[in-house]
Amino acid sequence: MRIYGMLDSGNCYKPRLLMALLGRPFEHVETSSRDGTTRTPGYLAKNPIGKVPLLELDDGRFIAESNAILLYLGEGTRYVPADPHDRAVVHQWLFFEQYSHEPNIAVRRSLIVYPERAHLATPERMAGLLEAGNKALAVMETQLAKTPWLAGAAPSVADVALFAYTQDAGLAGYDLNAFPHVAGWLDRVRLLDGFRGMDWQPTN
Amino acid sequence: MRIYGMLDSGNCYKPRLLMALLGRPFEHVETSSRDGTTRTPGYLAKNPIGKVPLLELDDGRFIAESNAILLYLGEGTRYVPADPHDRAVVHQWLFFEQYSHEPNIAVRRSLIVYPERAHLATPERMAGLLEAGNKALAVMETQLAKTPWLAGAAPSVADVALFAYTQDAGLAGYDLNAFPHVAGWLDRVRLLDGFRGMDWQPTN
Helix, strand or coil: CEEEECCCCHHHHHHHHHHHHHCCCCEEEECCCCCCHHHCHHHHHHCCCCCCCEEECCCCCEEECHHHHHHHHHCCCCCCCCCHHHHHHHHHHHHHHHHHHHHHHHHHHHHHHCHHHHHHCCHHHHHHHHHHHHHHHHHHHHHHCCCCECCECCCCHHHHHHHHHHCCCCCCCCCHHHCHHHHHHHHHHHCCCCCCCCCCCCCC | CEEEECCCCHHHHHHHHHHHHHCCCCEEEECCCCCCHHHCHHHHHHCCCCCCCEEECCCCCEEECHHHHHHHHHCCCCCCCCCHHHHHHHHHHHHHHHHHHHHHHHHHHHHHHCHHHHHHCCHHHHHHHHHHHHHHHHHHHHHHCCCCECCECCCCHHHHHHHHHHCCCCCCCCCHHHCHHHHHHHHHHHCCCCCCCCCCCCCC
């Protein structure tokens, strides 16, 4: 399998981290959405939405959207539960991540980290993203005060998805001291067998 | 089963529409996020995120997030395919809907429809939402020029999820004449056996 993505993107880190946790081989193809590569005809033929990450299967087919890739790769492993209700809880967190977490915490991080985006970081926008991101972290804190992992007693792709940008929440301007259960959960994720940091890529 | 939601919300319409298509009985409990009901302790005990829709199972457990509810209700029916790659394509559209479609088209609709949100409808914001929503509609148009349904040859929960706000895109200020394949697909959805419009609720 081949994963097209950027080493410094949390969304692209998600499938790399899951593959590391599962101990599965894959090829990382560095593909940037900031230098125009994802808008070339060649790339758009692979993924009409023009975004990364993108998973290429051994048969040449593609799967886009980071959390759809996690569900595909995790199916049949301990990272995607078999019980219908447990699965639904995992799905719930994955949609929460894309709707309530990533558009605030990842976007605020990008406005701080990438100089070409700095002009978009108006005080009003940064304040709005701070408030909405803190709400998302509070939802995680409430759950993680009750269970060690987001979907309950065992780690799942929900933890992989939400780890990606929560680990960088400090860089994005959020104070994780206000969310001690989230901070403890970040440490638990880092201790999972096979864990690799965001800058990791396999030696092909 | 019981679905908490608002009759005029597209996100809440999604599970109602799927239940109608599947011909399954359920109870609709009108629950508004605009009158404070979803922020009461009683509701927050059911759904800590304080949002609708919310599915209550017969055993008293809950599932939140509209698209997670669709996957739960659709599992084992023709609306969620069994093949792993076909499932991944459905998941891809569901995440696309929550990340690239709903935050533009549904939000622009809400800024037009609800007087209490009108002060947020600045010209810059409305222009940005128009551009981003048109990009999402263009992605759908590309797919629907190739296949009758978003995930291929058969209708799926991806069509249910994306129908909810696309049907109201005109109200939100988008010109569907520019997306003829999307317009044709809306008509196909309306012809599905069991189809019901957004203001429908079952007689309990």
